[in-house]
Amino acid sequence: MQAAFNILLLLPLGVYLRYFLQNKHYWKRALGLGFGLSLFFEITQVTGIYGIYNCPYRIFDVDDLILNSTGALFGFLIAPMILALFPSKKNLLVKRDKIQESQVVRPLAQLLAVFIDFMLVYISWSLTLGLFISNEMVEFIYKTAGFLVVYFIVPLLWDGKTAGTGILRFELTDSEGDVPKWQAMFKRMFALFVPWVLSAFLNILTAIELDMNSEMYVYHVWLTVAVFGFLVIMWMVLVIHAIYIISKKGKRTFYYDYASGITPRKDLD
Incomplete structure (x- = not known):
């Protein structure tokens, strides 16, 4: 025995x-x-x-x-x-790959979610203070706060979901599949905020009226042209980036998710 x-x-x-x-x-x-x-x-x-x-x-x-x-x-x-x-090791690996593939969120859905969240900020302004105020600076402050709420506070309180991702049935996760930490959420929000804030800065510049005889007029013109040129290049790069990511069909991530280490995954609940 x-x-x-x-x-x-x-x-x-x-x-x-x-x-x-x-x-x-x-x-x-x-x-x-x-x-x-x-x-x-x-x-x-x-x-x-x-x-x-x-x-x-x-x-x-x-x-x-x-x-x-x-x-x-x-x-x-x-x-x-x-x-x-x-189950064989090969079958387990195949099943794992299928599960991972089933959780991949298509790039167009990701962009649409960002657009939905972006439009919420604009619509909320148009239906509230925008009805009574036409001040560029007030609008800038309001929309900045809106970015903070929509892209940072909401996903923190809603387990990695924004209004856009909730509508399209996916969520934001870290590399382990858990809810991202606030630092990652903030990085993502900031990466989305930068292109908008630069564009808003141009609007503020063009809204400033200076007399042509003013000493600052020439500097204002050159600064406006420089910012406009930079924005044209920036948006061209972003468009090319978006086309490239879409062509990869989920094998690459958008710059804002890459910078923050966030991975969009389908909500299987």
């Missing part, structure tokens, strides 16, 4: 090694690893757990060493019969 248990002790190790190594010709490795592990057991016993106890409670048994090693080898040889009851 003791001999049978010694064989069974490392039999699971042999089965696992066959599954891990995926090659029947590696039986020598299984035998060697089984022998090494059994030798570790015997040395641990004969030394009294390496001196923790004053004397060993068992002797070094060569028979145990042989039987344990044989059990590992036997497990390696009969592994196909046991592993046939479980």
Whole structure:
């Protein structure tokens, strides 16, 4: 009976090694690893757990060493019969890839979600203070606060979802699939905010009226032209970037998600 248990002790190790190594010709490795592990057991016993106890409670048994090693080898040889009851490693990898693919959010859906959130900011202004106030600076402050609420506060309170992502049934997650930390949310919000704030800055510049005889008029014109030129280049780059990401069909991420380490995933709940 003791001999049978010694064989069974490392039999699971042999089965696992066959599954891990995926090659029947590696039986020598299984035998060697089984022998090494059994030798570790015997040395641990004969030394009294390496001196923790004053004397060993068992002797070094060569028979145990042989039987344990044989059990590992036997497990390696009969592994196909046991592993046939479980999904193969290849099938598990295929299933994993399908699950991951099923969670990929198409780039157009991601852009549409950003656009929906963006329009919420603009519509809220038009239906509230925009009805009574036509001041560029007040509008800028209001929409800046709107960006903060829509792209930062809402996803923090709603487990990684904004209004746009909620409508399109996906959520923002970190690399582990968990709700992103506030730092990542803020980076994403800021990355989306920068193109808009630069465009808004141009609107504020053009709204400033200076007399042509003013000493600042020339500087104002040059600054406006410089900002306009920069914005043209920036938006061209962003358009090219968006086209490239869309063409990759979810294999690449938009700059704002890349910068923040956020991954959009379908909401499976």
